[in-house]
Amino acid sequence: MFYTIHSPTTIELSVRSASIHVVQFTSVFSKLLSCDFSRVAGDFISFGHLKSTNMTLGESSRGEFRLNYSTEETISAVKFGRASPQFLLISSWDGSVTLFDTHANNVRIKYEHSMPVLDACFQDAVHAFSGGLDNTLKMFDLNTNTETILGTHSNAVKVVEYVQEVNCILSGGWDAQVKMWDARTGRCVGTFNQPDRVYTIGLCGERFVVGTADRKVLVWDTRNMGYVLQRRESSLKYQTRCIRCFPNKQGYVLSSIEGRVAVEYLDSRPEIQKKKYAFKCHRIKESGLEKIYPVNTISFHQGYNTFATGGSDGYVNIWDGFNKKRLCQFHKYNTSITSLCFSQDGGVLAIACSHMYDEKPPEAIPESSVYIRYVTDQETKPK
Amino acid sequence: MGRKKKKQSKPWCWYCNREFDDEKILIQHQKAKHFKCHICHKKLFTGPGLSIHCMQVHKEAIDKVPNSLSSRSNIEIEIYGMEGIPPEDLKEHEKQKQGKHGRAASPASSGDDEPAPKKKSDGASTSHMAGQPPGMPPGAMPPGYPPMGGGMMPPMGHMPPFMPPGMGMMPGGNMPPNVPAPHLQNKPLFPSAAAIASTASATTSNSSAATANSSIGPVKPTFPAYSSGGSSGSSSSLSDQKVPLINSVGGSSKIIHPPEDISLEEWKSKQPKYQLLKAPAAKPVEEAAPVTSSPASSQTTTPTQPTPEITKQPVVNITHLNNNTRVVDSRFYQFFQQQQERRMPQMQRMPNLAQHVAAVSAAGLLPPVSAGMIMSMSGQHGFMRPPTIPLIPASMPLIRHQMPIHPGLIGGVVPPPGAMYGASVPGAPMAFPGPPLMLPPRFR
Numbered sequence: 001m002f003y004t005i006h007s008p009t010t011i012e013l014s015v016r017s018a019s020i021h022v023v024q025f026t027s028v029f030s031k032l033l034s035c036d037f038s039r040v041a042g043d044f045i046s047f048g049h050l051k052s053t054n055m056t057l058g059e060s061s062r063g064e065f066r067l068n069y070s071t072e073e074t075i076s077a078v079k080f081g082r083a084s085p086q087f088l089l090i091s092s093w094d095g096s097v098t099l100f101d102t103h104a105n106n107v108r109i110k111y112e113h114s115m116p117v118l119d120a121c122f123q124d125a126v127h128a129f130s131g132g133l134d135n136t137l138k139m140f141d142l143n144t145n146t147e148t149i150l151g152t153h154s155n156a157v158k159v160v161e162y163v164q165e166v167n168c169i170l171s172g173g174w175d176a177q178v179k180m181w182d183a184r185t186g187r188c189v190g191t192f193n194q195p196d197r198v199y200t201i202g203l204c205g206e207r208f209v210v211g212t213a214d215r216k217v218l219v220w221d222t223r224n225m226g227y228v229l230q231r232r233e234s235s236l237k238y239q240t241r242c243i244r245c246f247p248n249k250q251g252y253v254l255s256s257i258e259g260r261v262a263v264e265y266l267d268s269r270p271e272i273q274k275k276k277y278a279f280k281c282h283r284i285k286e287s288g289l290e291k292i293y294p295v296n297t298i299s300f301h302q303g304y305n306t307f308a309t310g311g312s313d314g315y316v317n318i319w320d321g322f323n324k325k326r327l328c329q330f331h332k333y334n335t336s337i338t339s340l341c342f343s344q345d346g347g348v349l350a351i352a353c354s355h356m357y358d359e360k361p362p363e364a365i366p367e368s369s370v371y372i373r374y375v376t377d378q379e380t381k382p383k
Numbered sequence: 384m385g386r387k388k389k390k391q392s393k394p395w396c397w398y399c400n401r402e403f404d405d406e407k408i409l410i411q412h413q414k415a416k417h418f419k420c421h422i423c424h425k426k427l428f429t430g431p432g433l434s435i436h437c438m439q440v441h442k443e444a445i446d447k448v449p450n451s452l453s454s455r456s457n458i459e460i461e462i463y464g465m466e467g468i469p470p471e472d473l474k475e476h477e478k479q480k481q482g483k484h485g486r487a488a489s490p491a492s493s494g495d496d497e498p499a500p501k502k503k504s505d506g507a508s509t510s511h512m513a514g515q516p517p518g519m520p521p522g523a524m525p526p527g528y529p530p531m532g533g534g535m536m537p538p539m540g541h542m543p544p545f546m547p548p549g550m551g552m553m554p555g556g557n558m559p560p561n562v563p564a565p566h567l568q569n570k571p572l573f574p575s576a577a578a579i580a581s582t583a584s585a586t587t588s589n590s591s592a593a594t595a596n597s598s599i600g601p602v603k604p605t606f607p608a609y610s611s612g613g614s615s616g617s618s619s620s621l622s623d624q625k626v627p628l629i630n631s632v633g634g635s636s637k638i639i640h641p642p643e644d645i646s647l648e649e650w651k652s653k654q655p656k657y658q659l660l661k662a663p664a665a666k667p668v669e670e671a672a673p674v675t676s677s678p679a680s681s682q683t684t685t686p687t688q689p690t691p692e693i694t695k696q697p698v699v700n701i702t703h704l705n706n707n708t709r710v711v712d713s714r715f716y717q718f719f720q721q722q723q724e725r726r727m728p729q730m731q732r733m734p735n736l737a738q739h740v741a742a743v744s745a746a747g748l749l750p751p752v753s754a755g756m757i758m759s760m761s762g763q764h765g766f767m768r769p770p771t772i773p774l775i776p777a778s779m780p781l782i783r784h785q786m787p788i789h790p791g792l793i794g795g796v797v798p799p800p801g802a803m804y805g806a807s808v809p810g811a812p813m814a815f816p817g818p819p820l821m822l823p824p825r826f827r
Contacts, residue, residue: 074651093651115660118648133652133660158648174649199646213646238629239644257629257640257647283636290636294647312639357647359639 064373068105069098074354075368076132077119077339082164085343088350089128090370091120097130099142102348102372111140111147119160121169123183129169131157137171137179139186150186153177159201166206166222172198178210180225190225194218202252204245204266209252211240217254219266235262236278244298246305246321251276253307253321255295259283261309263321277324282311296356299340299349301380308349310337312356316349318375320382328379335366346380349373395476397468398451410464416450429467430458 073093081087087108090098093116099109115134122128126143129150137150137157153173161170168189169181174197180190196212207229210218217240219230234240238258245252251265262278282293293312300307301318306327308318314333319326330351339352354368394406398417403409414426418433422441427433434445447456461467627644631637641650651657 076648116652116657133657156648156652158646197646197649213644238638239646241646258632258638288635292632292636292638294638294640296647357639357641357650 064371065105067100067102067370067372069100069107069370071096071368073116073368074356075338075352075370076117078341078350078352078370079121080341080343080348080350081122081125082344083125085345085348087122087125088341088370088372089120089122090352091117091130091132092368093117095132097128097140099128100370102350109140109142109145111138111145113138115156118156118158121160121162123162123169127183129160129162129171131160131171131173135173137169137181148186150181151179151188153179155197158198161201161203161208163203163206163208163222168222170201170203170208170222172201172210174198176212178220180222192220192225199240200243202243202245204252205249207249207266209243209245209266211243211254213239215240217243230266230268232264235264235276236260241294241296242298244300244307247300247302248305253298253300255298255309257294259292259295259311259313261295261298261319279324281309281317281319281326282313282315284313293336294357296336296338297340297352299342301342301346302344303346304381306380306382308340308342310340310351312336312358314353316340316351318379323382325383327381327383330373333371334369342375347374349375394465397462397472398448398455400452400455400476406464413462413464417448419449421449429461429463431461434458 067088069090071092071094075090075092077089077091079089081089086101086103088100088102090100092098095113095116096110097113097117097120098107100106101108113130113132113134113136115132117130117132119132120128120130123139126141128140128142129137130140131137131153133156135152135154135156137152137160139148139150141147150169153171153175154177155173155175157171157173159170159172162168162183163170167183169183170178171181172178172194176194176197178192178194178198178201179188180192181187182189194210194212195216195218196214198210198212200211202209202211204219206223207219207221210220211234212218215234215236215238217232217234218228219232221229234254234256236254236256236258238256238260240254241257242255243252250267251263254262254264256262259282260278260280262276264276265272267273282295284291284293291313295309295311297310298307304320305322306318306320308316310316314335314337316330316333316337317326318328333351333353335353336356337351338354338356339350341350342348343350349372351371351373352368353371355365393402393404394409395402396409396413396417398413401412403412414428418427418429419425420427420433420436420441422437422443425436427436430448433448437443437445445458448458455472460469628642629638629640629644640647643650
């Protein structure tokens with residue numbers, strides 16, 4: 001059974017770079033050893049999926065490949081540049097922020113924080129911002145290789161986002177504050193108190209949605225930061241993990257640690273609010289025990305308003321939030337998905353895959369890796 | 384009997400015992416779930432069809448129908464919708480539907496959890512017809528479950544088969560069969576939806592936010608239904624503890640997350656290797672920004688693991704230095720710790736920062752730098768970095784960000800932590816002096 005199943009995949013996968021080949025086979029082998037045949041079958045289903053993707057594209061060189069990026073630590077964020085999917089910013093718990101050229105598959109520039117970096121973002125092609133456990137927000141000029149410390153939070157900086165509409169940087173920290181920085185002068189133009197530690201920020205044009213510890217959700221408007229536009233409580237029962245807004249600005253998607261995702265609308269009229277819902281995902285049932293994994297990351301396809309979720313179960317799903325449908329599921333990655341990012345044109349999905357938490361960590365902690373996946377309309381467009 | 388005929392009319396899937404309103408949907412389901420080729424995703428029409436396809440196209444033998452119950456996985460039997468079901472199975476299914484509660488954990492309900500949530504809507508629509516909900520295998524759902532939550536949540540009806548199992552379900556959907564039924568009766572199916580409805584009015588949400596803010600415990604005030612519900616009796620006792628823990632879910636499922644209700648990043652940052660850097664690093668930051676919030680900093684430094692014993696003075700020096708310089712090696716942690724052990728005696732002799740810097744740079748680790756120089760450092764670091772190519776020709780350098788800002792200057796603007804959330808709007812202007820909260824005009 002093993003060999004017969006293998007043959008088509010071997011042929012198919014050999015067209016891509018050798019690295020995926022090895023990784024995926026090792027995952028299959030490990031499962032074979034544990035005699036978990038259903039999981040093996042699952043992997044082959046996803047292999048078949050990869051194959052069909054290649055076929056529909058008509059060019060087998062596309063599909064998915066692993067970046068030539070390695071770190072022994074967890075990758076905290078991957079972000080594409082606004083202009084093209086060529087450049088990817090990768091921040092990591094090893095304290096580094098890397099500008100990666102996905103076309104040439106090599107590192108362009110790397111700079112360091114003194115502590116693990118929790119988030120990074122592009123302002124434009126030449127400016128990157130990052131923050132982490134060292135409590136500082138840094139700006140790095142990729143052109144001149146110079147870094148500037150913009151300022152600090154009194155605790156770790158968890159979120160760094162660039163708001164294009166008002167040309168400012170937002171940083172959110174575990175000190176329960178969101179700070180706003182003028183992208184031109186690098187000066188802090190406001191500090192805004194949040195009810196609890198900031199875990200995530202979703203940008204929604206000029207507005208943004210802050211998710212904090214204790215399941216609080218706050219909607220702010222960058223044009224008038226004098227008051228909180230809306231104060232909400234997460235409709236999910238468990239800790240908020242990630243919030244991202246629909247590109248059409250109607251609402252946001254919120255994920256929790258308990259394998260669940262909520263689709264919410266910003267319009268507070270009851271008839272609109274009635275449309276909100278939540279669904280379960282990223283759960284694996286194993287011998288009668290259902291394992292529920294945190295949904296670590298969400299990324300929206302900017303054109304289709306569909307979104308990808310990545311969980312600690314190692315799966316990436318793409319959903320059509322308005323039609324309540326799952327569009328596809330990729331194969332299982334070797335460990336937790338910690339960050340996802342669609343390129344601006346929606347043609348490429350960057351997948352950061354790192355060990356984050358497991359009940360009993362394996363002896364050899366799985367290697368961190370970043371995959372670049374060329375997605376098709378079939379996978380991302382509402383049907 | 385006429386009544387019997389009505390029940391019979393509900394088509395069901397022989398492979399997984401799931402019921403459908405319509406045979407068309409049943410066929411869709413079978414094609415997507417049971418007759419789909421796992422290699423090329425082609426949907427075949429019958430089990431034998433699938434096996435022939437796999438044999439001929441992929442040279443692969445299939446011995447079981449995918450996603451089927453173990454007793455119904457025969458690939459040889461030709462079943463299409465309701466056609467071809469062996470008469471004895473048809474009879475048995477009918478019998479089951481007649482409401483024999485005896486078989487509590489029938490293979491149907493224990494084998495596959497997916498049907499259960501969908502049957503819920505079936506049951507809701509048909510339960511008025513009989514005393515006990517017909518149209519569901521016994522055991523999948525205890526009788527006497529609450530009705531659907533009205534308009535709170537748009538009922539999903541029957542989803543197309545390619546729908547993920549969980550989509551459109553709200554909390555409480557997937558009951559473990561061992562939960563006693565009485566619990567379910569006073570537990571609303573969609574408690575979160577009830578909470579949602581109230582968020583529209585600002586006053587209720589404000590007050591609930593305030594109460595939740597004052598008590599550290601988990602979600603209790605907003606979800607009273609959960610604490611009384613069958614989810615876990617232990618959660619109420621846990622809420623008294625200082626670090627809130629996440630509520631456990633039912634017996635048959637498990638959240639893969641640390642027990643504390645903190646984010647994975649916070650949990651990870653408490654590992655000793657980061658604490659080692661973090662605890663002393665907090666110091667220079669506080670020196671730079673005198674107005675730091677003490678609750679916030681104490682919260683991060685509460686170590687779950689005891690911090691290793693290190694002489695304080697030298698470590699402060701190192702991290703202070705690191706704060707202002709960049710660290711070059713990506714494997715810097717291990718490296719750092721090794722170096723630190725090696726350097727320890729040396730540094731105890733030289734507590735003075737300047738001397739220490741000189742010593743470190745003499746060891747070839749870091750370029751000489753004075754503690755105050757933050758900005759001037761940045762240009763000189765190319766030497767350890769792999770050769771890089773500027774993205775844009777260096778002929779157009781941007782000088783606008785060159786103004787140095789000491790972290791302390793900005794950190795000092797931070798208001799005292801007490802005045803934060805409760806009085807959010809009136810308290811907010813303290814956030815920065817001068818023109819209050821309205822952004823400067825250039826932001827419009």
